[in-house]
Amino acid sequence: MSSQPRERASGKYAPTPHSAPEVRLGPTRDQPTExxxxxxxxxxxxxxxxxxxxxxxxxxxxxxxDSLLPLAAIGALVRLGEQANNLGRQFVARHPGPEYDRAIETRHYLAHKFEVNNHILWQTIAVSTKRSAMAHQDVHDKVMGRMTADG
Incomplete structure (x- = not known):
């Protein structure tokens, strides 16, 4: 264990729209079904x-x-990352636009840290996820269209 104190509200341990948390994680599943x-x-x-x-x-x-909104944001980001992890390694690698890997990393950070900088959390909600949501919608539409055509 490190004897150095943790920095509070500095953003050092918080995900930002432009940097990933310390631990790089990827999807843990191999390949789910269609x-x-x-x-x-x-x-x-x-x-x-x-x-x-x-x-x-x-x-x-x-x-x-509303002091519950930051908690709701954390919950939504954790759910988002958990679901992104369920897409599997191959799917995430083939679809980098929505930054599913970043969602997984953010989920890991939020689920295991006790202090979250609400200003950074707001920037994540206001900026990063908006861009990723649009890219996700494109992926969703293409996959669903392909599945409908195939089946």
Missing amino acids: KEIAETLANITEAYGDIERIRKAGSDAFFVI
Whole structure:
């Protein structure tokens, strides 16, 4: 164990829109079935919808009015990362646009850290996930279209 104190609210231990947490993780599953991928993509879309509702509440609500919004954001990001992990290594590698690997890393960080910088959390919600959500929707539509055509 390190005898150095942890830095508080510095962002050193927090994910940012432009840097990954200390530990680089990737999906732990090998290859789910097409049906599992379709269900997982739907779950990811739902998590992004929850994040969008938090974003639409605005920063005033996030920081001042509703103290439960940061907790809801953490929950949504953890669910998003868990579902991204369920996509499997090959799928995540073939679809880098939505940054599923970043969602997995963020989930790991949020699930195992006790202190989260709410300003960095808001930036993640307001900026990074919005871009990733659009890329995810493209992947979702292509995969679902391919599955419909095949089947």
